[in-house]
Amino acid sequence: GENVEQHPSTLSVQEGDSAVIKCTYSDSASNYFPWYKQELGKRPQLIIDIRSNVGEKKDQRIAVTLNKTAKHFSLHITETQPEDSAVYFCAPPGATNKLIFGTGTLLAVQP
Amino acid sequence: GAGVSQSPSNKVTEKGKDVELRCDPISGHTALYWYRQRLGQGLEFLIYFQGNSAPDKSGLPSDRFSAERTGESVSTLTIQRTQQEDSAVYLCASSSGYPGNTIYFGEGSWLTVV
Numbered sequence: 554g555e556n557v558e559q560h561p562s563t564l565s566v567q568e569g570d571s572a573v574i575k576c577t578y579s580d581s582a583s584n585y586f587p588w589y590k591q592e593l594g595k596r597p598q599l600i601i602d603i604r605s606n607v608g609e610k611k612d613q614r615i616a617v618t619l620n621k622t623a624k625h626f627s628l629h630i631t632e633t634q635p636e637d638s639a640v641y642f643c644a645p646p647g648a649t650n651k652l653i654f655g656t657g658t659l660l661a662v663q664p
Numbered sequence: 665g666a667g668v669s670q671s672p673s674n675k676v677t678e679k680g681k682d683v684e685l686r687c688d689p690i691s692g693h694t695a696l697y698w699y700r701q702r703l704g705q706g707l708e709f710l711i712y713f714q715g716n717s718a719p720d721k722s723g724l725p726s727d728r729f730s731a732e733r734t735g736e737s738v739s740t741l742t743i744q745r746t747q748q749e750d751s752a753v754y755l756c757a758s759s760s761g762y763p764g765n766t767i768y769f770g771e772g773s774w775l776t777v778v
Binding site for chain 1: 699712720769771
């Protein structure tokens with residue numbers, strides 16, 4: 554099955570700084586790479602995703618980059634704001650479309 | 665429906681009792697997932713239904729856990745003889761079933777076993 558690891562597990566940044574979270578996966582059949590954000594007490598929600606035929610995708614302050622050769626993809630948040638504070642999960646589906654979530658990264662943005 | 669609906673939203677039960685959690689996916693979604701999330705922890709995969717295929721039950725932690733789905737609609741997750749370690753949020757999600765399609769989560773069922 555798919556092994557998914559996220560680094561770091563916690564990340565604290567000052568408001569306005571950038572944050573980068575990396576997701577490493579094992580199943581080379583993965584061709585879809587989503588990131589989910591879960592605010593405290595809320596459900597996870599998709600914030601950005603990328604498909605294997607694209608190396609980078611950007612949506613305002615967030616971006617995702619993919620390195621299929623090395624089997625990792627990263628979430629980049631620029632100009633961080635307090636409302637970016639949450640837990641972020643990656644969930645590459647692998648060959649079966651069964652989403653296995655990473656262990657999560659707790660991002661704290663200090664005002 | 666407009667979104668994934670789960671019930672009950674909160675359940676407190678005594679150790680040893682059985683509980684049933686219900687999930688109503690988005691209409692037309694063929695894929696349905698159950699996850700467990702303990703306080704402060706990640707999302708633990710439990711079971712995955714895709715259309716009429718046999719469900720992937722590889723994440724169910726013990727034989728006290730079972731789930732069923734009626735066609736491509738409602739699913740129930742049953743926990744028999746509940747234990748305190750079963751206390752968690754149980755999240756249901758659904759998607760159109762095509763690889764790479766967004767999955768949408770329900771609000772979750774908060775289970776507390778006392």
